[in-house]
Amino acid sequence: MKEKETGVVLDDNVSYDLKELCKVCKVKDDLVFDMINEGMLTPLGDSPKSWKFSATSIKKIQVAVRLQEDLGVNLPGAALALDLMEELEILRAKIGGERE
Amino acid sequence: MEYKDYYKILGVAKDASQEDIKRAYRKLARKYHPDVSKDPEAELRFKEIGEAYEVLKDAEKRSAYDQFGSNWRNGQDFKPPPGWDFREFTGSHRSTGASQHGFSDFFEALFGQSRPRTTSSPFSFFDSEIIDRGRDIRAKLTITLEESFRGARRTISLARNVVHGSMLNTETTSLQVTIPQGILEGQQIRLEGQGDVAMEAGRRGDLFLEIVFDSHPLFTVSQRDVTMTLPVTPWEAALGANLKVPTLGGPVDLKLPAGSQTGKKLRLKGKGLSSKNHTGDQYVIISVHTPKAETDRQKELYKEMAKIMPFNPRTKLGV
Incomplete structure (x- = not known):
């Protein structure tokens, strides 16, 4: 069976409101609020009703959920891991450039 | 087994x-x-x-x-x-x-068989609206830089479950995925309704494909920009030259200005991983390579250069 699929690229061309974000990630909005308070997510807009989340929020939520479930870290721990991994990415790109 | x-x-x-x-x-x-x-x-x-x-x-x-x-x-x-x-x-x-x-x-x-993850997780949930949905599947999709540069179509084969009467079996299905121009490493493509199905029948979860770049022999990537090192001869660097340079879209002409040194960075606009709304550039880092002096005549030429253009690149080192 071969199906043709286009799919949605989760880049900065798409954004989600709170309800859509929870649905795509299959999480409760509590987690989104907690992640905002932890500084892990920064929605645009000033009230939950008008919040808009970038598509990068999706991956952050997914990774935060998996790190908590699989490694037993709490949310601040997951936040720290996410920050450090981001930094690591930047350093890896730099090293890759220098090796040339 | x-x-x-x-x-x-x-x-x-x-x-x-x-x-x-x-x-x-x-x-x-x-x-x-x-x-x-x-x-x-x-x-x-x-x-x-x-x-x-x-x-x-x-x-x-x-x-x-x-x-x-x-x-x-x-x-x-x-x-x-x-x-x-x-x-x-x-x-x-x-x-x-x-x-x-x-x-x-x-x-x-x-x-015995492992049970797929269900709703017991304290972090994720299925509300009443989506309780009959199957699990999301995520997979890594490795593509070349050229595929991101041009955009591509890829056929992927995916193992996911399917309901057969009262059993859940695994089937392998083929999906054609469109990879848009300028997709970046780490970005995900979400294919709604292409994940696993739940036993309670109902809708499939989603498929998330995370992009990974294959390492490239010439280019390194940072966000949308690609960088390569271009070896040049001393006379090309000193006198300037028109050089052919590889890009992800094929060779282009590059004008190397006279007096270029190793480490000089030139930019080819738009030759990186550009998407609909964003431009990526290619950076070319110049690296001057000196030919070996093997014959007497070649050694003489170097000595003559030293005489005609005395040059100390170490003046700033205080030695």
């Missing part, structure tokens, strides 16, 4: 204490978590580690497993002994979040 040496997988001795086993598992789980590790084998290792821990952390499963004795080697062909029945214990185990599939054939032959 292949015998799995769970002690070896966790790197512990056969007589390791439950505490030792837990410690070894935790350490390895952090190391090989697919969201953390860049190791291409991470997903596989993480799954193996989880499976080993599932057996060794449980006193009953562990002693059942230990009955096979210690003469088995990892990967050896194995058949469970006749009359083996451990299936009554199957209720509790489930594979961990980051590992896609259930446990190995070896595990399932001994302890």
Whole structure:
């Protein structure tokens, strides 16, 4: 069976409101609020009703959920891991450039 | 099926204490978590580690497993002994979040099928609206820089479950995925309704494909920009030259200005990973290569250069 699929690229061309974000990630909005308070997510807009989340929020939520479930870290721990991994990415790109 | 040496997988001795086993598992789980590790084998290792821990952390499963004795080697062909029945214990185990599939054939032959993750997680949930949906599947999709540069179509084959009467089976299906121009590493493509299906029938979960770039012989990538090093001769660097330079879209002409030095960075606008709304550039870093002086005539030429254009590149070093 071969199906043709286009799919949605989760880049900065798409954004989600709170309800859509929870649905795509299959999480409760509590987690989104907690992640905002932890500084892990920064929605645009000033009230939950008008919040808009970038598509990068999706991956952050997914990774935060998996790190908590699989490694037993709490949310601040997951936040720290996410920050450090981001930094690591930047350093890896730099090293890759220098090796040339 | 292949015998799995769970002690070896966790790197512990056969007589390791439950505490030792837990410690070894935790350490390895952090190391090989697919969201953390860049190791291409991470997903596989993480799954193996989880499976080993599932057996060794449980006193009953562990002693059942230990009955096979210690003469088995990892990967050896194995058949469970006749009359083996451990299936009554199957209720509790489930594979961990980051590992896609259930446990190995070896595990399932001994302890029964693993249950796919359900709603028991404290972090994710299915509200009334989506309770009849199956699990999301995530997979890595490795593409070349050229595929991102031009955009591409890829046929992927995907193992996902399907309802057959009252059974859940695995089927392999083929999906054609459009990779848009300028997609970046780490970005995901979400294919709604292409994940697993739930036993309660209903809609499929989603498929998330995470983009990984294959390493490229010429280019390194930082966000949308690609960088390469271009070797040039001393006379090209000194006098300037028109040079052919490779780009992801094929060779282009580059004007090298006179007086260029090693490390000089030139930009080819729009030759990086550009998308509809964003431009990526290519950076060309100049590297001056000097030819070897082998013959007398060649050595003489260098000496003449030294005479005609005295030059000390170390004036700033204070030596």
